[in-house]
Amino acid sequence: MSQNSPKIYDAVILGASGFTGKYVVREALKFLNAPNSPLKSLALAGRSPARLAEALKWAAGGDSPPNIPLLTADTTDPNSLSRIAAQAKIILNCVGPFRLYGQPVVSACVDAGCDYLDISGEPEFMERMEALYHEEAVEKGALVVSACGFDSVPAEIGLLFHSRQWAGPAAPNRVEACLSLESDKKVVLNFGTYESAVLGVANADKLVELRRSRPKRARPTIPGPTHAKGSLIEHQKQLGLWALKLPSADSVVVRRTLATLTENPHGLPGANETANDLKKREAFWSSVKPAHFGVKLGSKSLFGLFPYIMLGIFIGLLCRVALGRWLLLKFPSFFSLGGFKKEGPSKEEVESATFKMWFVGHGFSDASLASKGNKKPDTEVITRVAGPEVGYLATPIILIQCALVVLSNRGSLPRGGVFTPGIVFGPTDLQERLQENGISFDFISKNSISA
Numbered sequence: 001m002s003q004n005s006p007k008i009y010d011a012v013i014l015g016a017s018g019f020t021g022k023y024v025v026r027e028a029l030k031f032l033n034a035p036n037s038p039l040k041s042l043a044l045a046g047r048s049p050a051r052l053a054e055a056l057k058w059a060a061g062g063d064s065p066p067n068i069p070l071l072t073a074d075t076t077d078p079n080s081l082s083r084i085a086a087q088a089k090i091i092l093n094c095v096g097p098f099r100l101y102g103q104p105v106v107s108a109c110v111d112a113g114c115d116y117l118d119i120s121g122e123p124e125f126m127e128r129m130e131a132l133y134h135e136e137a138v139e140k141g142a143l144v145v146s147a148c149g150f151d152s153v154p155a156e157i158g159l160l161f162h163s164r165q166w167a168g169p170a171a172p173n174r175v176e177a178c179l180s181l182e183s184d185k186k187v188v189l190n191f192g193t194y195e196s197a198v199l200g201v202a203n204a205d206k207l208v209e210l211r212r213s214r215p216k217r218a219r220p221t222i223p224g225p226t227h228a229k230g231s232l233i234e235h236q237k238q239l240g241l242w243a244l245k246l247p248s249a250d251s252v253v254v255r256r257t258l259a260t261l262t263e264n265p266h267g268l269p270g271a272n273e274t275a276n277d278l279k280k281r282e283a284f285w286s287s288v289k290p291a292h293f294g295v296k297l298g299s300k301s302l303f304g305l306f307p308y309i310m311l312g313i314f315i316g317l318l319c320r321v322a323l324g325r326w327l328l329l330k331f332p333s334f335f336s337l338g339g340f341k342k343e344g345p346s347k348e349e350v351e352s353a354t355f356k357m358w359f360v361g362h363g364f365s366d367a368s369l370a371s372k373g374n375k376k377p378d379t380e381v382i383t384r385v386a387g388p389e390v391g392y393l394a395t396p397i398i399l400i401q402c403a404l405v406v407l408s409n410r411g412s413l414p415r416g417g418v419f420t421p422g423i424v425f426g427p428t429d430l431q432e433r434l435q436e437n438g439i440s441f442d443f444i445s446k447n448s449i450s451a
C-alpha cells in the first residue's frame with residue numbers, strides 16, 4: 001500500500017494484548033461508532049492474534065466481541081509495522097518499555113506519514129525520537145506525540161490550566177505539582193511500568209549524553225528568582241501532605257513544552273487551520289504564563305512515603321550493575337514492597353484507586369514587582385487535577401481522548417513533527433474532553449502570602 005492510499009482504519013492500537021493495551025481497547029470501544037465520534041474504524045495489532053482476540057473479548061466485557069480486525073505486527077519485523085502504518089490514520093502505541101521497542105514503530109509511522117501517539121513515560125526515548133525523526137516527520141506530515149497517558153498529560157494540561165488562573169498583572173514563579181495516589185486497597189502497577197522505570201534509571205547516562213549532543217533549547221522568561229533546590233521531603237501544610245521529590249518524566253516533558261513555546265510564542269500553526277482556530281490558538285497561548293515546575297509524590301503520613309523511598313534506594317543502588325538489574329526485574333514485588341506486580345493489579349485494585357495532582361503555585365500579584373527588587377513571591381494559587389486510577393483507567397481515557405482530538409480536528413494541529421502533548425493539545429478541547437470523561441480540573445484557592 002502506498003503512502004497516499006486511503007487509510008482503512010481511523011486508529012490501530014498496537015500492543016492491544018498488553019496489560020495497559022486491553023484497558024485502552026476497552027476505552028476505545030466506548031467511542032467506536034458512537035454518535036458524533038470520529039472513530040469509525042478500529043483495528044488491534046500485536047504479535048499474537050490469539051492474545052489479541054482474548055484482549056478484545058475481555059475489553060468487550062465477555063459479551064460477543066465486536067468484529068474488529070486483528071493485525072499481526074511485531075516490532076522486530078519492520079514490514080509488519082509499515083503495513084499497519086500504511087493502513088491507519090493514527091497508531092496508538094502501547095508496546096513498552098519504549099526504549100526497547102518504540103523506535104521501529106515511530107520510524108514506520110514517520111515513513112508512512114501516519115500519526116503516532118504513545119503512553120511512554122521515558123524521557124530518553126522521547127528526546128531520542130525528537131532528535132532522530134523530527135525533521136522527517138515535519139516533511140512527511142506525521143504527528144508524533146509521546147507521553148499521552150498519565151505521564152504526562154495531567155501535568156502538562158494541569159500546568160497550563162494552573163498558569164491561566166494567574167490573571168495579569170499577576171504571574172507565577174514556581175509551580176510544584178504534588179501527586180497523591182489514593183485507594184481503599186493497595187495501589188499497584190503492572191511490571192511493564194516498573195521495567196520501563198528500572199531501565200530508564202540504569203541508562204541515565206545515555207540521556208545525559210544525548211542532551212549534551214543536542215543544541216540548547218530556549219528557556220522561558222519567568223519573573224522572580226530562579227529555582228531553589230528545596231528539600232527532598234517536606235510537609236505541604238496547605239495540602240495536609242508529606243511530599244517527596246519525584247524524578248518523574250512530567251517535569252522534563254513540561255520543560256520541553258515550555259521550550260517549544262518560547263521558540264514559538266503563539267504555539268504551533270495548524271496544518272490547515274481556520275481563522276477561528278488561529279485566533280483561538282493565539283488567545284490560548286497568550287494567556288499561558290510559564291513557571292519553574294517540579295513534581296512531588298504526596299502522602300498523608302510520613303510513613304506512607306516509606307515504600308517509595310525504599311524503592312528509590314533499591315533502584316538507585318542496584319540498577320547500575322547487571323546482577324542488580326536482574327534482581328530488580330526478577331523480584332519487582334519484593335523491591336517495591338508490593339507496589340508493582342508481574343501479574344499486574346487486580347480489577348478491584350484498579351477500580352478502587354484514584355489520583356489527585358495538586359498544583360501549588362507561588363508568584364507575584366504584579367509581575368513587575370519581581371524586577372523591582374521585591375524578589376519574594378507574595379501570592380499562592382492552588383489548583384487540582386483529579387481522576388481515576390493512573391495506569392489503567394486515567395491513561396486509556398487520556399490516550400483515547402488525544403486520539404479523538406487528532407481524528408476530529410486534524411487541520412488545527414501541526415502538519416507533522418515530534419512534539420510534547422502540551423504544545424499540541426494545549427489549545428484544543430482536550431481539557432474539556434478529559435473533564436467529560438472523569439478527569440477534573442479545579443481552581444482551589446488564591447491567597448496572599450507574606451513576602
Ligand SMILES: NC(=O)c1ccc[n+]([C@@H]2O[C@H](COP(=O)([O-])OP(=O)(O)OC[C@H]3O[C@@H](n4cnc5c(N)ncnc54)[C@H](OP(=O)(O)O)[C@@H]3O)[C@@H](O)[C@H]2O)c1
Nearest residue numbers: 015017018019020047074075095096149150151190192193
Ligand atoms: N504513561 C503512563 O502513565 C503509562 C501507564 C501505563 C503503562 N505505561 C507504559 O506502557 C508500557 C506497557 O506497559 P504494560 O504494563 O501494558 O506492559 P505489558 O503488559 O508487558 O504489555 C506489553 C505489550 O507489548 C507487546 N509487545 C512486547 N514485545 C513486542 C514486540 N516485539 N512486538 C509487538 N508487541 C510487543 C506485548 O505483546 P504480547 O501479548 O505479544 O506479549 C504486550 O501487548 C510500559 O512502557 C509502561 O511504562 C505508561
